Amino acid sequence: MPGTRAGFDLDLPWQLHPQVSVRPERFGALLYHFGTRRLSFLKSPALLTVVSSLGDSPSARAACRDAGVTEAELPTYATALGALAASQMIRAREAL
């Protein structure tokens, strides 16, 4: 599967899974997937900005850059996005 924790492909176009509902919170956001009935969270408002813009960005890397994520921070974001992909909260747009 694309985007397991080990290797999240930042250069692919991604999107929020259509069955996922996002609720902004002080610490970032809560995510609930109606298909898997799983809850997850985004631990920072910046990550929320990235996730919300995935669907309109040519790649995850672009979404991160537009949200002001620095080169040094990128691996952390890739890990976080990888975890979200592994739990089907986000998915590669080709998978449509």
Next chain:
Amino acid sequence: MTVPALVEQFQYGLDAPICLTWELTYACNLSCVHCLSSSGRRDPRELSTAECKAVIDELERMQVFYVNIGGGEPTVRPDFWELVDYATAHHVGVKFSTNGIKIIPDRARQLAGSDYVDVQISLDGATAEVNDAVRGPGSYATALRAMENLAAAGFRGFKISVVITRQNMGQLDEFKAIADRFGAQLRLTRLRPSGRGADVWDELHPTAAQQRQLYDWLAARGEQVLTGDSFFHLAAYGDPLPGLNLCGAGRVVCLIDPVGDVYACPFAIHDSFLAGNVRGPGGFATVWRESELFTDLRRPQTGGACQSCSAYDSCRGGCMAAKFFTGLPLDGPDPECVKGHGEHALAAMGSTAAPRPSGDHSHRTQPVPVTISRRPPESACNESPLAGFRPGG
């Protein structure tokens, strides 16, 4: 890992619950001996269809992801399916607990077609003998028929919810086999001395040895078996079980009862935990955000007598409701503390009266079972919306 930081966030409460339990009616066709809400008879002040819809509108605005609907037996409300449809149309997911009475083949097919509805069938024994002793004659057959109907309709992964008791603890593997047979998911929850459960808790709650057995069984199965996070007091045996291990009462969860009263937790139906009513001027949101009780529950708590315990970080003194209804101090150990402190505290207390639940809706005609009376909760503990929570990311 930033998980501890997140637990802190949850401890201090959220602007809206992640999910909540909503008991639509106190009416029930059964009279389970351990019913957490002492259900049986309908309360004439029950919220009307229009009032229920207004609550759903509010939950939608607050972005509550889903509601755990229970009762009583929620499906006996004539507007039940209408309300389920209304909730899902308004982006509020529904998980409802039922004894299975209305899950006929046609209904099962409809349910199988919705991504936004989950069904939880209550079963408290893997055999009719053990189940019917607590849930009443014929209830095992009713539950199994509902499961067959759901499975036949292609509903995968519905939940079979079991309240663990001294009497059914020996049937863990059989419960798992039943769930596997129907392509369902097993969910085990903890018996609390709430509602009629207070009357039978002494006879029904697992022994210390059984608690250990349960912990090992659950630990070996990881996320295959759901627990509603309800056994976090067992974390003191070793590694925490999956979940967030936090009493969410008034912080991330709560209960709306059939008449609109809002309590901190479905297992805490008592005036001491009553925060307000959805019929009040500010509706549910105001109760959730501003009630004195919930504000208080979100303050940092002291561990009291538990503070020095090595297991405090994961056990946190256990379940507030279990302590309250056994008469123990809220800042001390759980009555089922795996280190034995609860037992000692209970013994020291002697027979001093523990608080009684605030409402009793039991069928008046129901003969009180005296011989080895056994009662497990009708709807399972929904306290923890964080069940299955994945601290990833």
